Amino acid sequence: MADMTHDTLAAAGPARPARRRLRLSTIGDHAILIAGALLMVAPLLMLVQMSTVPDAEIMRTGPSLAIGDRLWPNVRAALTESMSFSGRNTGLAMFRNSMILGLGFAVGKIVVAMMAAYAIVYFRLRFATLAFWAIFTTLLLPLEVRIVPSYEITQRLGLLNTWTGLIVPLIASATATFFFRQFFMSVPEELVEAARIDGAGPVKFFVDILVPLSRTMIAAMFIIMFVYGWNQYLWPTMIVTEDDRITLVQGIKQITQGLEGGQIPEYGRSNILAILAVLPPVLVVLFFQRWFVKGLTETDK
Amino acid sequence: MKRAAFDQKWFPVLLLLPQLSIICLFFYWPAWQALRSSFYLEDPFGFGSTFVGFENYLRLFRSGEYMQTAWFTLVFSLSVTFLSLAIALLLAVKADGVLRGAKTYRTLLMWVYAVAPPVAGFLALILFNQRWGPLTEFFRAFGWDFRIRLDYFDTAFAMIAVSVWKQIPVNFIFFLSGLQSIPKAVREAALIDNRSAVSRFWTVTFPLLAPTGFFLLIINITYSLFDTFGTIDTILRNNPGDQPITLTYQVYLDGFRGQDIGGSSAQSVVLMVVVLALTIVQFRMVERRIHYT
Numbered sequence: 001m002a003d004m005t006h007d008t009l010a011a012a013g014p015a016r017p018a019r020r021r022l023r024l025s026t027i028g029d030h031a032i033l034i035a036g037a038l039l040m041v042a043p044l045l046m047l048v049q050m051s052t053v054p055d056a057e058i059m060r061t062g063p064s065l066a067i068g069d070r071l072w073p074n075v076r077a078a079l080t081e082s083m084s085f086s087g088r089n090t091g092l093a094m095f096r097n098s099m100i101l102g103l104g105f106a107v108g109k110i111v112v113a114m115m116a117a118y119a120i121v122y123f124r125l126r127f128a129t130l131a132f133w134a135i136f137t138t139l140l141l142p143l144e145v146r147i148v149p150s151y152e153i154t155q156r157l158g159l160l161n162t163w164t165g166l167i168v169p170l171i172a173s174a175t176a177t178f179f180f181r182q183f184f185m186s187v188p189e190e191l192v193e194a195a196r197i198d199g200a201g202p203v204k205f206f207v208d209i210l211v212p213l214s215r216t217m218i219a220a221m222f223i224i225m226f227v228y229g230w231n232q233y234l235w236p237t238m239i240v241t242e243d244d245r246i247t248l249v250q251g252i253k254q255i256t257q258g259l260e261g262g263q264i265p266e267y268g269r270s271n272i273l274a275i276l277a278v279l280p281p282v283l284v285v286l287f288f289q290r291w292f293v294k295g296l297t298e299t300d301k
Numbered sequence: 302m303k304r305a306a307f308d309q310k311w312f313p314v315l316l317l318l319p320q321l322s323i324i325c326l327f328f329y330w331p332a333w334q335a336l337r338s339s340f341y342l343e344d345p346f347g348f349g350s351t352f353v354g355f356e357n358y359l360r361l362f363r364s365g366e367y368m369q370t371a372w373f374t375l376v377f378s379l380s381v382t383f384l385s386l387a388i389a390l391l392l393a394v395k396a397d398g399v400l401r402g403a404k405t406y407r408t409l410l411m412w413v414y415a416v417a418p419p420v421a422g423f424l425a426l427i428l429f430n431q432r433w434g435p436l437t438e439f440f441r442a443f444g445w446d447f448r449i450r451l452d453y454f455d456t457a458f459a460m461i462a463v464s465v466w467k468q469i470p471v472n473f474i475f476f477l478s479g480l481q482s483i484p485k486a487v488r489e490a491a492l493i494d495n496r497s498a499v500s501r502f503w504t505v506t507f508p509l510l511a512p513t514g515f516f517l518l519i520i521n522i523t524y525s526l527f528d529t530f531g532t533i534d535t536i537l538r539n540n541p542g543d544q545p546i547t548l549t550y551q552v553y554l555d556g557f558r559g560q561d562i563g564g565s566s567a568q569s570v571v572l573m574v575v576v577l578a579l580t581i582v583q584f585r586m587v588e589r590r591i592h593y594t
Contacts, residue, residue, distance in 0.1 A: 025498065040413050046424075063433070122307055124307075144552075145576060146335050157326075169323075169327040202312055234549075249531070253534065267427075296475075297475060
């Protein structure tokens, strides 16, 4: 990605004679890109705008270009006031729950996957082929197609409304394992040979050599998995029924229901909660853009 | 497989244990359960179940409601897939072509990837608000009285619109990285051979992007089938009534809310078959893709 500008510079070189036409078409290209960028950004700006003006004004005019002074009171209300009677699902509490889900899922998935991939790639196992197929068949079917029986099993294990019941079933797919297996296969064999000659055991080789080597891969994976975990909706909706474990993404539905019931719909507060629900994953994607693109284009293949 | 491997016997088993136990417990067992109970009729009061053969499946295909959901899912998936691929391809080609601000455009066009599907549904409810929604007002200017959650077609339109919005970034990222992997020599040769940018796109760039496109096709269909659940559920707010829903939503409604375990399991199995077929197609495409490049 980094060498993109060089590529295009070189590609545009020979076309110099048609400079005037080129310039017109360049303006057209920018117009399309600006329109596209607006299409992507405008809805979020609209949410922000709505949360700066009084709710009564939203009720009359809807989104507008006016910027009011209600932003901070709305932020405070969103973070500290509860959406329901229990008083346990304030914005802050839901934010914490989302963090637990996102981080727990990403860390859990990466640890489990790296261990399994290490076993598959670096050891002679009698049932290696069987384990390989048992693990990679899970790539074929997403959780959604077996959602009801998964719920029943989680219920039977007494895991409803627990972090374990929320996070562990989501880990039951081998995307990360597949990815780490591919990466471990590309690590030069001389490394493990040298490590063995130096007397390093499998644990030492893993911790001191393989994990540091995989740093970039782990980072890329972590970003994708964090966003995936944070944005989960269907599974948490089924597993979590008690207010104190509800995540922000799950809370969106409660928010919209709240908007229907009240005298004056509280768009200010609700929009802040919606923004809060997208902010952490968006920031992660923006800050670690390069790793994110790498993780995305390499995991999905 | 690596030749220089470690010899320990029980250590690798220990390493595999977490992964294997999780997938046995939460993948194979539920998948088997779905398959099994699709052939049984469960007593609603919990007094055991009876084997009914293919009755649950026949019931599905005879049900007008299920068939309508299936048709809607097909139209929905194809619309979302086609529109988001087309828009993303246009934007990727332009973003690949410009010199100034390429990085800024790229950032602005990809961040929506991280937005959760229910938030897209939340946006739909605001954009298409009956009284003051900006898009409702826009369509009103053309004489279209947009009524989300009341009119079947209007609700479907809103669902497709925001689902496309949410899906453009993924396609954009893949198309852009596909475009950037086209060798410089190929681009230069094309530039010399062919003066018109439009015909250059269709004769050189588009065929080279075709493998990426095939791959994205599957990704997009899977997205429309499963990931849009949050968007749809937020728009319908627990109360679908006679509004459009997808097959995944129907499984959730019948199995989780309606307690029709047999029927919803049969639906799960139908979805599994669809996904398996898609995956097989995808694997064949990936194989071909490797031959190309």
